Amino acid sequence: MENLSQAYSIAKxxxxxxxxxxxxxxxxxxxxxxxxxxxxxxxxxxxxPQAAADQALRLEDEGASxxxxxxxxxxxxxxxxxxxDELRRIVPVLELLQDRVxxxxxxxxxxxxxxxxxxxLGAEIINDVTGLTGDPAMLEVAVRSxxxxxxxxxxxxxxxxQDQPHYQDVVQEIYEYLRERDQSLLAAGVDANKxxxxxxxxxGKTHQHNLRLLQQSHAFHRLGRPLLVGHSRxxxxxxxxxxxxxxxxxGTIGVSLALAQQKIQVIRVHDIRPIREALQLFAAAGGLE
Numbered sequence: 001m002e003n004l005s006q007a008y009s010i011a012k013x014x015x016x017x018x019x020x021x022x023x024x025x026x027x028x029x030x031x032x033x034x035x036x037x038x039x040x041x042x043x044x045x046x047x048x049p050q051a052a053a054d055q056a057l058r059l060e061d062e063g064a065s066x067x068x069x070x071x072x073x074x075x076x077x078x079x080x081x082x083x084x085d086e087l088r089r090i091v092p093v094l095e096l097l098q099d100r101v102x103x104x105x106x107x108x109x110x111x112x113x114x115x116x117x118x119x120x121l122g123a124e125i126i127n128d129v130t131g132l133t134g135d136p137a138m139l140e141v142a143v144r145s146x147x148x149x150x151x152x153x154x155x156x157x158x159x160x161x162q163d164q165p166h167y168q169d170v171v172q173e174i175y176e177y178l179r180e181r182d183q184s185l186l187a188a189g190v191d192a193n194k195x196x197x198x199x200x201x202x203x204g205k206t207h208q209h210n211l212r213l214l215q216q217s218h219a220f221h222r223l224g225r226p227l228l229v230g231h232s233r234x235x236x237x238x239x240x241x242x243x244x245x246x247x248x249x250x251g252t253i254g255v256s257l258a259l260a261q262q263k264i265q266v267i268r269v270h271d272i273r274p275i276r277e278a279l280q281l282f283a284a285a286g287g288l289e
Contacts, residue, residue, distance in 0.1 A: 070108030112137035155204025
């Protein structure tokens, strides 16, 4: 296994399909737009195409760097959605946003047909929770489209991932998995500068696994790719604060500051304005020194 104590450099750019993201001192904010009736935090709020498009435009106005649009919930024990249903959810939203947004659109899907349709409608990024292993045709879509790729780690599937997740060393094992996926993507023909990697907070991990990964997120910089972390409103926050009912925004902000200090390039969040302003003040007050 690779030595995680070795020195590393931090990726400064992520090349997308037609655009490029240049990373500065603070993380880029990937805004979550769930076009689903059953996502764990905001399912149903933006289920209609117009509501979802309006939310996307609002999040862009609040400072989102990327709009991540998804038509299938991947919360624990969620049921799979057929590709046709996923397409019926996301295609009208993408059509409404065409030529209206300036920031890149990401499609949150593990289905090649959905990814292809989204790219045809202008999506710049394919964000796949299966690490591009869930659909044999996804790699071909990724290579042919030239989209930016985010490959995530998940132990099991959404239906099984929280059934006693186990690791000998969660950081080392996920590091090795992401290194292998990176090599597989390169071997398939994906350009190195288009790959982003995600350790998959909440996807087949206990609360302690999640906290360990967050504490050691900087270790994944050794992979040489931009890193994406999605921690927003997740269950480990409720575990730490001792309440499932309390607002998890404040906990999400706290983790966002810790990730900024570790120079994570992209964080995936629901609440753009409060997190952007917290990060701005964190930096202004010397938090990145």
